Amino acid sequence: MYKRAMRLLAAAPCAVTALACTVQPLAAREQEAVQGPTQVRTFDIPAGNLASALDEFGHQAGVQILYPYAQAARLRSPGLHGRMRARAALDALLRGQPLAVARFEASLVVLRPAPAGKLAPPPAPPRITPPAPRPAAPPPVTPPEDIVVTGRAVNAPLLRSELSYALTDIDHGTVMREGAVSTAALFQQIPGFWVEASGGEASNNVRARGIPTDGYSSVAILEDGLPVQYDGGLGYLNTDQVFRTDASVERAEAVRGGPSAVFVPNAPGGSVNFLTRNPLKHPGVDLSMTGGSFGYARIDGYAGVRLGPNLGLGLGGFYRTDAGPRDPGYNADRGGQLRASLAYDDGRLKIDANVKHLDDRVILYLPVPLQFGANGRVEPIHGFDPLRDTLAGPDNVHVAFLTPQGPQDFDLSQGTTSRITFYSLSARLALGSRSAIELRTRLRTGTTRRSGLFPIGRPTTAEDYIASAMGRLRAAWPDTTAARIQYADDGAAFTNASNGNGLVVGANLMAVQMPLREGMADARFTTAFELAGHHDLAIGTTFDAMDMKFDRQTGTVLLDVRGQARRLDVLALDSAGQVLGALTDNGFVRYGSLYNSATLNSRNVAIYGADEWKLAPDWRLDFGARWEHVRIGGGTEETTTVDLGDAATLADDAVLTGTGVIDPVGKSYSGLSWTLAANYRPAPGVGTFARFTRTLRLPAPTDFTDNAQGTDLAPVPITMAEAGLTLERRSWNLTAVAFRSHFARLPFTDYRFDTASNAYIEQTSIADTTTWGLELSGQARLAGPLRLDWQATLQDPRYHNFRYTQLDENGNGSPEDADGHQLIRVPRLSLRASPSLDLFGGKMTFAMDFLRFSQRFSDVVNTQRLPAYSMINARIRAALPNRFELSVQFSNITNSLGLTEGNPRVGSFDAGGSTGYFLARPEFARAARMTLAWRY
Incomplete structure (x- = not known):
């Protein structure tokens, strides 16, 4: 059925083009x-x-x-x-x-x-x-400015210099070019955002202004003003797993900090609003085909047509397949999205409805083995290319998990599979010339399944691994005098020559299933009136109801260190070389090393209001407040360990499974957020603003998947302040924003996998963080056709009152103090410079991106350093006859080995220093993509 829908999508642009040609006047095409x-x-x-x-x-x-x-x-x-x-x-x-x-x-x-x-x-x-042309009038010194409505509760238009917050526009071309790589890659256009886009098309991490939370727990993705997922920080379900861009997206607008903390749920760091194409305002046809490195192939299409003066119909979507920038030995990504929209607008009543179905499978790339050289530099391990190789491979496709309920199939090739349908409806009714009622609703249904290979610990030699396992082997079989490592599939002995390095590494094969149903609605009343100046007022309420199931099973395996790693078995031998038993079974060191089953729900209700007060022609004051309450319910299944009874192996001696006893979850949290800002325009094209915000982050339902009591969970107070300057001139513009973000009583969890017990060891520390920073962005038209776009973020993110107990292999603890250390994984300096050259009247463009990121750390105590790195990207665009356009994009031209993150499973509090072998996730290797587009 889905393939048939994709064929219809490919044929739709031609059909709608024919329809459009019959209804357009002939002169309109001359x-x-x-x-x-x-x-x-x-x-x-x-x-x-x-x-x-x-x-x-x-x-x-x-x-x-x-x-x-x-x-x-x-x-x-x-x-x-x-x-x-x-x-x-x-x-x-x-x-x-x-x-x-x-x-x-x-x-x-x-x-x-x-x-x-x-x-x-x-x-x-x-x-x-x-027909003879006349000389054009010279351009004014200060050009007119854009009209902006995003990031506020009211829809009254404002100039960019009148805004009291920082806004970044992302045009359609950039959305199509970068969004096809991943949503996170698109966010690299936004100052103040630190983006880890090395996980593939989904499941990446975004941090804004030093905010110390991962995933999308502090940055919201909106579509037409409504969140795609009410809480983007759900465990194992980032918003980007269920969101894709395609040709039906007109553009995106990103609000950094500012009012997003009040008017958007769970968005203290900012919000990115993707605006879809309205077939009434933007009729026409877009069709594009893309091919690239690593077998990448994609088709995008959109067709919009007016069915009448006030009614329009749109159809769009994409289909994509590729082998992946790190070859897993099977098709990494395959699937697509289909959207149908209907728009009505008679000038007083406006209605937009659309249905979007996502059926997509993408791989999740995780850390790879690396080593610190003698000079402290990061180096590849012999036999493993960190830019092109991944531990994921065919050897872990269709592997049997042994459970008390019988064998269960684990299929690594399924990656992150999302089959989700969104039903969206928005309406606006004008009440005279100054007031309106607005309603936005969205219903989401479907399931996301994740199958991933999560490396644990550090790579080690086979000899060292055997030495560490001898105690367990002798305890089980006292006559053990030696041990042997061999491949699980064919029994061949593992030696240094087997993979070129003689190294082994542990990994968790994890399967997660999350069916979810969510409905949300936002209703508001807006009006304008005069009272000691001009006021634009909005009062509204938001409601969200979410029901989900969370099931997770994990088995721990032993792998050799190579691209497309293979499972290994460890056998106990007596003095005659006879096999006594095995540490492993079919490569599994432990079946059921992790198990969770929970049924959870949440009900959020919020009431908010905003007043934009124009005191004088050049002075504005903005007020906003939001009160929100969440109730989290459901239950979590208690767990126990079971011995499956195979005396020949230790792998099934302690299998975690459910008891059938449900520990109920019942929690409620609430809090008030507010923001106050002022804007002053001393001259045309010049704007200044200052803003202060007090907000909070409420606990999420997935905080209770393995902890029904949630005793350490509470609303996290957040204080943010910012001041900005905007300058608009004929040939250049500049935006500068200074900010401070402070989190109080934020829980940090060290979720470290212990390779000795093959179990997770968890500890939590409650601490504060403070980040001071400066965002700069601008554009300048230089000599002739040369233009320069640039952005920079300078910040100083620090922990405060961070104390914890470091446990050794014997369970003994020693107190540690990380006060004043730099926040993990966030660079203090990020730079991006993008010169471009427009030729032949804009018919051809050459552009390059130069990126630089300072060093980071993968742990709280700052022992494992992630070195600074640079990258160079390039792109070419050419307008061709008959409405065709050709573009070519090159990424990481120099094959820079830039590490975006370490491996949190080895310890996010203390990762063990910057020596020897370790695991981290680098940027992708050099790649090229070519797109041929046709637009009517």
Whole structure:
């Protein structure tokens, strides 16, 4: 059924193109051969709705036009016919209308509401100009600014310099280029975000402004203003596992810190809102095909058509397959997404509905073996390429887990498989010219399954491993005098020549299944009024109901260190060389080394309000508050160990399994968040702001999967302050934001896997963190066609009051103090410089990205260093005839061995220093992708 849907998706663009061609006027397709706002064109726009007229203008002028749609849809427009320049045609359409031009460029036009009392004179017949071009007027010193509505509870448009928070725009091209790699890779465009995108297309980590939590527990992913997942920090279920970008996404807007902590749940670090294409505003067809390194192949499509003046239909999605940048010996990623949307807008009532189905399987890349050389530099281990190899391989596909209920199949090739359906509906009803009621709802159903190979401990020689196991072997078989390691599948002896290094390493084969059903709704009332200045007011409520099941089983295996590692067995031998028994069974050191089964639910309700108060033309004050309450219920199954009774092996002596006894979960938490900000514009194109926020992070349902009591769980208070400067000039712009983030009473858990007992040892420390930082970003048009985009983040993230007990192999503890140490995995300095060269009137672009990240640490006590590294990426884009476009993208051109994270399973408090063998997750090897796109 899904393959049939994908074939329909591939055919849909052609069908909708034919439909679009029959309903578009012939003159609308008579494009001039030469592009540009100064060129004379033929316009044929009938009288009618102004929004329709503006869209038709953009189509006939060959530009993208952005404007306040709801306002324009209520207005009438005169007809426009004849040959004239694009600017003259637009001025004619806007005469007498309450809209003004904010930006007019070769490919982009932006409109904004006209200032009161400055409307253009009534419509007059447009003057038809002769075809000879006239010199263009010189550009103003300070250009018009973009209109921004994202990141606030109200929809009143603001200029960028009027904002009291930091905003990053991500255009459609960047969403398509970087989002196809992973959602996390797309977030690398955002200052202040430290992104670990080395896990593959999903299951990556994002940290914002030094906030010390992983996954998406502090950064929210939104789609059309509503969270994709209410709590992005659910254990083993990051939001990016169920979210993919495709051609139906118009653009993304990222709010860093600021009001996202109040108006978006679980988002103290920021929120990224993906705005989908509206078929009424953006009809047309997009089709693209991508091929690249490692067998990468992808097709994206979108088709939008107007079914009537107020009704539009959209269809889009993607399908992708690839072998993976680190070859596991099987197809790493395969699947896709399909979305259908319906839009209605009559100027007073606006309704958007869409259904999206994700059926995708992606591999999860985990740490790989490495070594610290004599000079302290990170080096590959002989026989293992850390850029291209992975321990995952065919030897761990369809392996039998032994359980008290019988054998269960473990299939590593399934990776992270998500089959999820989203049903979304949003509506806005205008109540006069100043008030409105807005409603957004989303229902999600489906299941995510994860099968992963999680390395544990450190690589070690076979001899050292045998020495460490002899005590257990002699205790079980007293006549043991020696031991032998051999391959589990064919019994061949393991030697140094077997894999080129003679090293072995432990790993957990983990299977997690998480069916989840979630429904959320956000309703708000917005209005504007005058009282000692102008106020834009919003009052709203949010409700979320989530029900989930969490099942996890793990078996610990012994592997050789090679790409596509193989399982090993360890046998006990007597003095005659006869086998007495085995430490392992089919490569398993322990069956059932981890087991969890829980049924959980949560109910969140929030009430919020916001007031944006314009005191004077250049002064604004913003207030916002949110009270939220969560109730978490359900139950967690208690566990016990079972001996499966095979006397020939130790692997089945202590299998963790459920008892059938359910330990109930029943917790409630609540708290108040608030924010206060001021903005001052001393001059056109110049904006300054300051903001103070007090918020909190409430516990998540998956905090109780193995701890029904949750005695150490409580709301985490968060205090954030920021101050920013925005400068907009004709040839350059600059944004600078200084920030401070403070977390109080945050629980940190050291979830270390002990290779002696083959069990997790857990300890928690409650501590504080403080981060001071500075974000810089800007763009400059240099000489001729040369442009430079750049961003930098400088921060100092530190632990405070961090004390814990370090346990040795005998269980003896010693107190440790990590006060003042640098937060793990976060660089103090991140730099990105992107020069680009536009040639042939913008028909061809060459661009490069130069990235630099300072050193980090993989543990709290800062003993294991992750060295600084640099990367270089490049891309080429060329516009071809007949609406085609060709682009080529190169990543990590120099094959930089940059480590994004260590291995938390060896200990996140103390990883054991920067010597010898270790495990870490590096960036991917050099790769190239080529995309051919066609747009109508």
